[in-house]
Amino acid sequence: MFPAHERRKAERIRDTFPRRRARVAAWLGVEPLRHPRIYLVEDYAEMQARGGEGVPEWAVAIARRDGVLVFRLDLLDRTLNQSLDLVLKHEIVHYVLADLDRRPRPRRLPRWFEEGLCVRHAGVAYVEANTTLERMAAAGGLPTFAEVEELFFVNQRGAASAYLLGKAVVGEFLRRFGDDALRSLLRAFAEGREFPAAFFEATGTRLDEFEERWRESITPPLPFLLFVMLENIELTVLCFGALLVVGGYIRVRLRRPGELERLGDG
16 A cells, blocks of 8 residues: 555565565575565654554654565655665565464564664665664673663664664574574574573573673773773874863963063163
């Protein structure tokens, strides 16, 4: 379903959806069984009507657990991060993962992990964070995995940080364990294991151990102020140079009256 003036976007989604879905299904080892129903809506009010309660105001698109995908036209293609291709790649991961559990009250993966998979596949998140994980860690503000779950619902800024962390954690998971371990984890979860048990079964590593090591690896071994100075080394050098110039000027001004007095005495 789509407005008549957006036929080209609708046709683009229709023409690319099957191959994109097949690629994601092969990567995750999950075969989607639901037939997708795709809606292109004009604004947030229409997205709420299609998506139900809890849809954040900044959402560009949503994928419901029953195979419905909703794309919001007033935000779509407004920035590079909200391009149709990127958003479609992101939401297809949600769409495929919805078939992990088809019971009336299905379980879902931890949001930080599922969103991390989506952002990893798409390349970037819809909304960009205004900080880095290293800076958050240096300041002692790096959230735990459990705390990230809540960040998605706080506001756009919180969601941006949560997307950033999810992508980084999934990237570390894939670097250490690989795609086969990811498929094993999802298969174990689909068979009924809770996420920590499925994680251990797939990797041989406890989830809390993985989190602790990841947090250690992302935390700079420097005091926060020194880290910020090194992170902005060009600005730091510029400021230091400016201080030297100002200091030199002040010294000259302080010395000049004494020199003039000596000249007068002569």
